Amino acid sequence: MKRSKIKTILIGLGRICSSLEKDPFRKKPCTHMGVLESQWGKKHFEFLLGLDVSEEKCQTFQSLWNAKTQLIPSDPRRTNFPEGVQLAVISTPSAFHEDWAIHCIRSGIPNLLIEKPVALSEDGAKKIQSLARKHRTKIWINHERRYHPSYRYVKDELTKGKLGNLRSIRASVFTSAKNPGLAFSKLGGGPLLHDGTHAVDLIHWFVGKPKLRNAKLEIPKKGSIESRAVAWFETKTGVDIFLDVSGGRDYFQFELDLHTDTHRIICSNDGFRFFESAPSNLYKGFRSFVPYEPKQFPKPETSNAFIGIYEEIFQVVNGKKDKMEGTISDNIEILNLIESIYRRKQ
Known part of the structure; x- marks a missing residue:
């Protein structure tokens, strides 16, 4: 048809x-x-x-x-x-x-x-x-980002257990408020709602809805939009999630740093990096992270x-x-x- x-x-x-x-x-x-x-x-x-x-x-x-x-x-x-x-x-x-x-x-x-x-x-x-x-x-x-092949690859590998058991996530979204337009105002929300929503969405996508354990907001003056939001969440399975969103930086960075019991995966606008546990060359009897390139990781030209x-x-x-x-x-x-x-x- x-x-x-x-x-x-x-x-x-x-x-x-x-x-x-x-x-x-x-x-x-x-x-x-x-x-x-x-x-x-x-x-x-x-x-x-x-x-x-x-x-x-x-x-x-x-x-x-x-x-x-x-x-x-x-x-x-x-x-x-x-x-x-x-x-x-x-x-x-x-x-x-x-x-x-x-x-x-x-x-x-x-x-x-x-x-x-x-x-x-x-x-x-x-x-x-x-x-x-x-x-x-x-x-x-x-x-x-839910539709980006690179993020989907990480989600699928975590779901299949190929990257180990997830233990923690550190999510950071840093932007500049020098020229915010409507982004950091009551019409568009502060950095948490305007940009941090992407990080919260990915957290929800990876682990479901976690429970908030603690949080703080930095608000420059009464009645204004926050300049920074920091939060600690925890899932029912004990995965700790740390979120830091700020509109007061002189650069833009979006990053999720995921640690499992065997791997570390950095998902960032600057690229994706993968590390796996291997015998350490620095400390006898210990294991350290070694970078590697997954064979099935999507090529940049296929990612949109x-x-x-x-x-x-x-x-x-x-x-x-x-x-x-x-x-x-x-x-x-x-x-x-x-x-x-x-x-x-x-």
Whole structure:
């Protein structure tokens, strides 16, 4: 049976939707429109329209892609969508995800891809979930590392027990707040919600929902967004997880450092490194870590998280696959973990 292209609209035409595609260092495609306009994307999706509240963003999008756009009001309820939309991609600032998701669901759009976080609060995510169940709407949230072949390799190897029994995870997300835009504000959340959500998502993906043991927030002044969040979680099986998220660094780093009883695996934006236990050359009778390259580790040229999530959407929508990653239920638990840190502030 021939699988039909999925008719798609984009709501919010900024960085993750479009303009990051101009970054010469990023692996392409690295945006939603980049996927839709790729050779693979054109075979599987039909782009209908890009919508934004900013005339400037509409014009920039048009000039970059030679694609149709529509200037829309800030109130989602006053926006009408083209007929036959099968997928809406919501890539507005975080504060507006909830309202746009609700409007899309009520408008009868059957599939949504929402940028992270799905909402600014657990309650907001639950409202989306409740309405989606009523309308039988399928929802994906773009924590894209779940779809990256390198992270999937590590997840699969851990699940199969080939890397030993997981003992601890150290997760760090460090960014600069020099030019934060909406990222570190009440419209976008602090570094924990805006960027740390990716680390919390991966932790949830690797080990399920852990329990918060302790946490602290560094808040520069009363009523402001945190500049740093530190937390200690523990799973039911005794895996300790240490999370450090800061917006006050002069660099960007995203890293998960996993220790098992036989291996160490570093998963980072700077690359992946693997170590295994072997007889030590430094201390007689001891064992040390030795670096190695897994034979089956995905090659860089085959690794693209953005293609991965859209491929899953295409398969599910066309009835070729049932299982979905990063569901709304997962993200409610992720927001619950983040909010537990905010509640435990010191």
